[in-house]
Amino acid sequence: MKSILVLGKGDTQYSDRNRARFVDYAKKAGFEVLASDYHELGKLGSFKNEKINALFFFPYTFWNANCEVPEDTKLYGTSRAAYEKFSKYFLEVQGELEQKFRGHDIHYVIPPQNAPIDRDKVETISRLRANGVPTSEPVDYGSVDEIAGKATPKRGVFIKCRYGSEGKGITVLRHDKWVTNYKVEGNQLANYGVYDKWEFTEITGRMDLLGQLLQNAVIVEREILTPDNFGGMKFDLRAYVVGNVVPHLFIRLNNVQKEVTNYSQGATIKHHPETGIKEDCLRAAREIAKNAAKAMGLEFVGIDIMFDGSLENPKVVEAQAFTDFPDIRNFNMAKYMAGEGSGLFKE
Ligand SMILES: Nc1ncnc2c1ncn2[C@@H]1O[C@H](COP(=O)(O)OP(=O)(O)O)[C@@H](O)[C@H]1O
Numbered sequence: 047m048k049s050i051l052v053l054g055k056g057d058t059q060y061s062d063r064n065r066a067r068f069v070d071y072a073k074k075a076g077f078e079v080l081a082s083d084y085h086e087l088g089k090l091g092s093f094k095n096e097k098i099n100a101l102f103f104f105p106y107t108f109w110n111a112n113c114e115v116p117e118d119t120k121l122y123g124t125s126r127a128a129y130e131k132f133s134k135y136f137l138e139v140q141g142e143l144e145q146k147f148r149g150h151d152i153h154y155v156i157p158p159q160n161a162p163i164d165r166d167k168v169e170t171i172s173r174l175r176a177n178g179v180p181t182s183e184p185v186d187y188g189s190v191d192e193i194a195g196k197a198t199p200k201r202g203v204f205i206k207c208r209y210g211s212e213g214k215g216i217t218v219l220r221h222d223k224w225v226t227n228y229k230v231e232g233n234q235l236a237n238y239g240v241y242d243k244w245e246f247t248e249i250t251g252r253m254d255l256l257g258q259l260l261q262n263a264v265i266v267e268r269e270i271l272t273p274d275n276f277g278g279m280k281f282d283l284r285a286y287v288v289g290n291v292v293p294h295l296f297i298r299l300n301n302v303q304k305e306v307t308n309y310s311q312g313a314t315i316k317h318h319p320e321t322g323i324k325e326d327c328l329r330a331a332r333e334i335a336k337n338a339a340k341a342m343g344l345e346f347v348g349i350d351i352m353f354d355g356s357l358e359n360p361k362v363v364e365a366q367a368f369t370d371f372p373d374i375r376n377f378n379m380a381k382y383m384a385g386e387g388s389g390l391f392k393e
Pocket residue numbers: 182183204206210211212213214216267268269270271281282305306307308350363364
């Protein structure tokens with residue numbers, strides 16, 4: 047019987063559903079399971095086995111209290127301090143776990159030192175590239191003028207907040223049109239609400255707003271040109287890596303004018319095997335996703351891949367350690383992870 051320690055708890059029944067489901071399946075599969083939120087480690091009982099498998103879910107309680115702070119009026123997704131708090135927290139949790147379970151050998155599916163990395167887009171892209179994973183291409187820039195000049199008639203420039211997610215805080219410069227999905231309030235960039243749709247506003251030629259944006263932590267990338275495989279829709283591919291396998295993938299499609307393919311920003315999903323993408327392209331995407339997972343040091347991760355110009359040219363855009371699970375009607379990730387085949391948990 048293997049032992050699994052499940053940490054974290056959603057802040058709603060909905061955000062907790064994947065974790066709750068996983069705990070159920072793992073118990074049914076005969077694992078010894080202990081589960082608690084991160085701040086309640088002290089209340090946990092003890093494990094029989096020497097080997098403990100730790101599976102982390104998103105630390106909502108900590109995040110909501112410390113990182114997503116309502117009175118923080120900064121530009122969304124640009125706070126280094128929030129990222130540092132988040133990173134430090136995982137190391138503290140690791141310290142506590144090692145103290146509490148002294149004498150045990152803890153195997154981390156999501157190692158504490160790697161857990162926060164995907165929230166830093168600069169670090170993520172640089173790690174992936176250092177490990178030979180093809181990614182979106184970062185653009186070096188000095189001045190505001192220089193960056194504006196990088197948008198050519200063929201290819202625009204994507205500016206994303208460095209620590210953001212859910213397709214929020216994105217600005218796109220094309221040679222003849224600039225747009226941002228920050229809220230534009232007079233001559234200030236501001237935020238929409240956490241759960242709003244972040245709609246794009248045209249800001250062509252607004253050097254003042256661009257200057258303001260670049261005073262914050264951002265990543266600047268060359269635009270990836272989505273090939274026309276889905277009636278002109280913009281799309282990307284999400285591959286789930288579990289151990290050494292990609293057990294499921296899907297594509298996310300959105301109107302090109304929407305600029306982003308995040309589900310939270312209105313994208314629709316087509317699951318495998320109904321993506322219409324040829325098996326050899328999917329095979330290449332799975333290999334890239336597995337290499338990306340290795341580069342990030344994560345045994346369970348969602349990897350997002352775009353295609354530049356054609357399906358033969360996959361590029362990783364981002365990684366997600368605390369990924370949502372696929373719709374259960376298409377793939378039961380909780381059951382898969384708890385199954386023998388996942389190989390995720392050690393004896
Ligand atoms: N370099 C790029 N070129 C074209 N589209 C991009 C580029 N980078 C990101 N996107 C689009 O924007 C979306 C959000 O970017 P991403 O890096 O995944 O940030 P987030 O953490 O907000 O999801 C992606 O899903 C993709 O649709």
